[in-house]
Amino acid sequence: MPKLTRFFIRAALIYLLLGFTTGALLLANEGIPFAPQLWALLPNHIEFLFIGWLTQLALGVAFWILPRFGSLTPRGDERWSWAAFVLVNLGMIVSIVSAYVGFPWLGIGASLIQFGGFLLFLIGNWQRIYPPKWLKAAK
Numbered sequence: 001m002p003k004l005t006r007f008f009i010r011a012a013l014i015y016l017l018l019g020f021t022t023g024a025l026l027l028a029n030e031g032i033p034f035a036p037q038l039w040a041l042l043p044n045h046i047e048f049l050f051i052g053w054l055t056q057l058a059l060g061v062a063f064w065i066l067p068r069f070g071s072l073t074p075r076g077d078e079r080w081s082w083a084a085f086v087l088v089n090l091g092m093i094v095s096i097v098s099a100y101v102g103f104p105w106l107g108i109g110a111s112l113i114q115f116g117g118f119l120l121f122l123i124g125n126w127q128r129i130y131p132p133k134w135l136k137a138a139k
Contacts, residue, residue, distance in 0.1 A: 001064055004081055008060025011089060015052025019045055040099065047095050051114060056088060059121055066128040080124020087117030 022045040029038045063081055068074035075081075091114030098106035 002075065002078075004078060004085060005060045005064040007085060008056050008063065011085075012053050012057040012060060015048045015056065015092070019048035019053055022048060043099055044096055047092065051088070051095075052092055055118075059084070059088070059118075063121075063125065066125055068128070075125075076127055077124060080120050084117040084121035084124065087120060088114050091117060 022041045025038055026041060026045060029035060063075070066075075069076060091110045091112075094113060095107060095110035098104075098110055
């Protein structure tokens with residue numbers, strides 16, 4: 001299993017734990033109200049589970065399982081995918097911070113950072129899905 005896949009999956013599991021923890025706090029607060037300000041964690045709970053856990057798990061497994069090239073670099077230039085990993089997690093951090101600092105534009109910036117990460121992942125792995133025509137002709 002490639003190192004990047006392990007990083008994606010480990011990060012996904014950390015976000016799953018954070019998502020379950022915030023969800024448990026919200027659920028407990030629903031049953032026995034002890035801190036009404038906990039509802040401010042709802043956007044973070046959603047972000048942890050959808051972007052943090054589900055999406056990163058999918059990206060990690062996709063990086064591992066997509067077709068490989070037969071060369072010395074079977075997954076092509078991995079720098080695109082590493083940059084995607086960094087941007088997605090940086091976007092997660094900015095998104096979490098934006099909920100507490102009170103700048104609504106920061107949440108939009110976090111979403112743009114994450115979108116940039118997804119775009120870099122797509123760019124870096126597109127040739128593994130649709131190889132260039134010159135590579136098909138060489139076979």
